[in-house]
Structure formats: C-alpha cells, structure tokens
Amino acid sequence: MKLLNLLVASAALVTASAGFAADRQVHLRGEVSAVSATELTVTDRKGVKTTVKLPEQAQVLDVSRSTAAAIKENAYLGIAAAPAPQGKVRAMGVMVFPDAARGMNEGHFPWDMGDRSTMTNATVAKVSKKASATELEMHFGEKTQQVVLDNATVYGQFVPGKRELIVVGAKVLVIGAVGADGVTSANAVLVGRDGFLPPI
Known part of the structure; x- marks a missing residue:
C-alpha cells in the first residue's frame, strides 16, 4: 500500500472529529459476526449486534500485539x-x-x-x-x-491491511459515523491479529 494510503488510514484511526458532529461518531469494539462485500456486523461484549456499511473507500488496518x-x-x-x-x-x-x-x-x-x-x-x-x-x-x-x-x-501496533482480514470471528474496532439517514458507515476497520482486540 502506498504511503498516501497509510497516512489516510492513520488519520482515520486517530481522528476524534473526522468532520462529523461529536454525537454522530461511532466506535464499535467487538467480534465480527457477519460480513459481506458491502457491510459487516459487530457483536460487542454485551452481545449487542450492530451492522454498518463497509464503503469501498473504508480503510483497513492490520493490528498486532x-x-x-x-x-x-x-x-x-x-x-x-x-x-x-x-x-x-x-x-x-x-x-x-x-x-x-x-x-x-x-x-x-x-x-x-x-x-x-x-x-x-x-x-x-x-x-x-x-x-x-x-x-x-x-x-x-x-x-x-x-x-x-x-x-x-x-x-x-499496525500496518495497512486488506479487506480479506475482515472475517467472522475477527476482533475489530470500527471507526465510523452515522449519516443523515441514520445508517452507520465505517471509515476505518482495525482488525486484530490472532484474536487481539485493538487496544484503543
């Protein structure tokens, strides 16, 4: 992945505003329970399932211990x-x-x-x-x-990743935002290696 893509992914990772109002930001931490080419479902520690859109431009980061x-x-x-x-x-x-x-x-x-x-x-x-x-x-x-x-x-720690990392059972942190239609879209998906939940 080119340096530019790494910088874009990094910006998605650390941004607290991402150009959206604070009450529209979404950080989802949990396990992938379903995934397709256009969306994924994350189940958090309380068992709550949330489905989010996975746009083509969403960044994927490969996170390891x-x-x-x-x-x-x-x-x-x-x-x-x-x-x-x-x-x-x-x-x-x-x-x-x-x-x-x-x-x-x-x-x-x-x-x-x-x-x-x-x-x-x-x-x-x-x-x-x-x-x-x-x-x-x-x-x-x-x-x-x-x-x-x-x-x-x-x-x-992280490096740029590929969508193939987003599989059922993977531990993830999804950084996204809720649109005017009420639908949540991912800006970045941090995927932990070997069952590791991204620590932020």
Missing part, C-alpha cells in the same frame, strides 16, 4: 487512558504508530473507553522507570501530558 519494549523516546503513540492523580493519566491501551503517521491528529482529547477517558496522540519526550510503573512525558505542540504505564496496559 506489541510490548512495552516498543515505548522509547521519540516514538509517536496513541494512548487511550483513564484519569490518574496529579493530573496524570493511566494508559489502558497504547498504539505504536509507524513513522509515516507521525503527527497525525496530535493532541489530547476525550475518548470513549470509560468515564473521563482520553486519547493522547503525541511524541514520547522522556521515559522514566519507576518501581511499579513507567511514566512517559508526552509532547504535543507546546503542551505536555504525563502518562503512567502499568502491568494492565495493553500494547498494539
């Missing part, structure tokens, strides 16, 4: 996190971006993985090893955010 070893200074990360004391956040899921996606939708904004959860897309400026956790100083523009990594943090 990573480890804390990939977290180094100057890495560009997407971090889904929960609030922590002293203005810090605790990383629930970390996505390591390829260098071609550096800077995509840089910032710190609300996310939907729990009460007051956030997404931080930023560059690692400093890694500090602590007794029970690791702390990151993340830089985005002129701002910083302190992030705590612990034993519960899940790590992933």
